[in-house]
Amino acid sequence: MxxxxxxxxxxxxxxxxxxxxxxxxxxxxxxxxxxxxxxxxxxxxxxxxxxxxxxxxxxxxxxxxxxxxxxxxxxxxxxxxxxxxxxxxxxxxxxxxxxPGDTVEAALDIDRARLARDLGAFLTGLREVPDEHGPAAGHHSYYRGRHPGVYGDQVRRALDTLGDRVDAAACRAVWEDALRSSWDAPPTWFHGDVAVGNLLTAGGRLSAVIDFGTCGTGDPACDLVMAWTYFTGEERGSSARRPASPTTRGAGRAAGPCGRRSRPWRDCPAPTRTASRSGSCGGCSTTRSPTDRERPPGRRRHPEVNGRSSTSR
CATH class of the missing domain: 3.30.200.20 (Phosphorylase Kinase; domain 1)
Known part of the structure; x- marks a missing residue:
């Protein structure tokens, strides 16, 4: 090409x-x-x-x-x-x-508490968009939006491969806790790749959200991953404002059922990537489809802005 x-x-x-x-x-x-x-x-x-x-x-x-x-x-x-x-x-x-704007990973003036509230408001609004025109979670979203159990074989294979190089007991506890909850409401929109490279900021606040290539409708737990990968303490509760689900109503904390299903999106990719680099795990990652292996492991750079943008409109 x-x-x-x-x-x-x-x-x-x-x-x-x-x-x-x-x-x-x-x-x-x-x-x-x-x-x-x-x-x-x-x-x-x-x-x-x-x-x-x-x-x-x-x-x-x-x-x-x-x-x-x-x-x-x-x-x-x-x-x-x-x-x-x-x-x-x-x-x-x-x-x-x-x-225009700076990504969260590049910005120097982030108001983290405000960013958490802004992101929580965005995710709440996203879940309220009528879902009749949204594609159901599946291969196109790398199975984000599905129950994390779809990656069970990969997680078990990775932990067996890694042995004592990771805290396998802790990983299994996170995984099993996630499997005990499920999304019991109608499908909602999810972004699918809420990460520091896909959030733009201006003046320390969230100004735009980009890269919807993995979006769809289903279980929105995958969109709460930044509650674990970026935010801390009270920020987590703001960024993980509850989805409209009976199981999470009144539980804005990331520790609710939806938050429990979001934790594997943080904790499980690391051991599976490590296992894939050992050459014995098939190059898979729990943030990917069991059959999709095009993307190299590791954090992506977002493709729509030039790091720290000096333009403003």
Whole structure:
């Protein structure tokens, strides 16, 4: 396949969207695994899947983002055009409005308590979006949105492989605790990749949420992972504001049933990644489908912003 670089983007834009052909193209500084992103002038960004396994997310975001944007008060990506294969590039691609801001992982002025409240409000709003147009959790979401038990074989295999290199008893306790709870309400929207690289901030506050490639409808427990990976103490309760479920009503703490199912999304990937690096666990991770192994292990860089952005609109 042709290298995904600025020359390719210029060729694609000039051929398919000549009205933007004169705009400067430059790559963002921090690229993601799934996509390569380039600034197109000051107002736009071009986003191209890096491999066939990520192509389905183009159509899904084209379809889902307008639905979500109509109901959410928090800015989300806005697709203005979708390109077709061309210039030696074999996949569809998209042009989006540029969202200014710093990612949580790059920002220096985060008000953590405020961020926790803002994120909790966003997740609550997301769960309240009517779900009739949402794709049910499955292969397209790497089984995020399903009960964590779908990864049971991977977790057991990883812990057997690692032996005493990890606290297997503690890992099993977290896992078994998660398996004892379930989502007992109708499916709700979930983002699927709530992480420090997919949250934009301005003035220390949450300003936008990006990268909905793994979104869908199902169990929203996976969206509470930052309560364990980033927030501490009282912040956790704010970021994990309860989903609308009888089992969690009145229990905003991350320790509720939904929070218990979210813990494996933090605790279990580490041992499975370690096991995969040993060469005897099939390269799998509990944050992935049992059959999907395209993405290298480890934290992703988000693909839609250039780390610390100096633009502001």
């Amino acid at each position: 042709t290298d995904i670089d600025s020359d390719l983007v210029r060729a694609l834009v000039a051929e398919q969207f000549p009205e933007w052909g004169g705009l400067p193209v430059r790559p963002v500084a921090r690229q993601g695994w799934d996509n390569r992103t380039f600034r197109l002038g000051d107002e736009l960004a071009v986003r191209l899947p890096s491999a066939e396994g990520y192509v389905a997310a183009v159509e899904k975001e084209d379809r889902c983002l307008p639905v979500l944007a109509r109901h959410l008060t928090m800015p989300v990506p806005h697709v203005v055009a979708t390109g077709r294969p061309g210039a030696g590039y074999p996949y569809p691609w998209s042009v989006r409005r540029w969202l």
